[in-house]
Amino acid sequence: MESRIYMIGYMGAGKTTIGRRLASMVRYPFIDLDQYIEKAHGTSVTDIFLDRGEEYFRVLEQRYLKKVTHLQQAVIACGGGTPCFYDNLEVMLKSGLVIYLKQSINVLHQRLIDQQMQRPLLMGMDESQLAAFINQNVTRREQFYLQAHLIFEPEKETLEQLVDRLSLFNKGG
Template sequence: MTTNIFMLGMPSSGKSTLGRNLAKELNYDFIDLDRKIEVSEGKKIDEIFRLEGEEYFRKKESEQLKKIPVDDKLVIALGGGTPCYFDNMDYIKENGVSIFLDVSPDKLEERMRTSRRNNRPMFKLENENLLETLTDTYNKRIDLFRTASIIIEGDTDASTILWILEAQFPKLANR
């Protein structure tokens, strides 16, 4: 069975970090959808939001998602909002195994403040209502996120994800 694996979840839930590590463990290639958009647009994500607006970003995000080769050996870290626009979540489910990293808004805020990385236009560290914004967004997205093939609660590491993945999709072991 060759299939792509999609990592989804809120910003700071660990899609990029755990996705990259999972790809190494599986001997798959890794793609970060945000980086793919930045390369195709020649601009950073926050510049795209500032100069072109969110609607434009969402169109490019969906286009780039659909340009990823299907049935390949890829682990793909999506952006936090990717599943929630257009038919993206249907597309994700039709074209691979999806893994939702479910991390609470409190924990997401803590990680964002600890990492000090401040390049998420919708979740700026100077926003004094950051926790409220994260909670509202989490509540809006959760129903769709929960339709993923696998749900992983809270903190975890790539080896645990691999173990769960291989238990539920044994044919992936023939990689």
């Protein structure tokens, strides 16, 4: 099995939750890239966005992504925008297995309604603005997400089936 497995997908897709479960199943350490950045900087991603801006955060994100590429084994949950900036996607594709966690727009909308205060890009939006924002951004980002080695749709497949596919993928099947 690949030594690094990157989970990508839109915010609210479940990358951290499913990534933790996957890490447990394959017996790899789990790293949430946002939490890794927060721990290193002693402040939340939300505060970094609010205090320093998105561009500053994306530079940090790139730096910490490159650090985790040196780990021997890990399941890494990336931020929703991680693969869309700089050479991040290329770095992930070359250094491990990239899995796109694909959720429907409806699932994302339902989850993100409850998480708006923890998501700096969503703060202050009403429900219709949120729906339009999600739809527009998923559409724009999907060109990056679809370059993943594997696509996992939790509404259509179990995590156990994904693990089976990982085994087949690593055998060249």
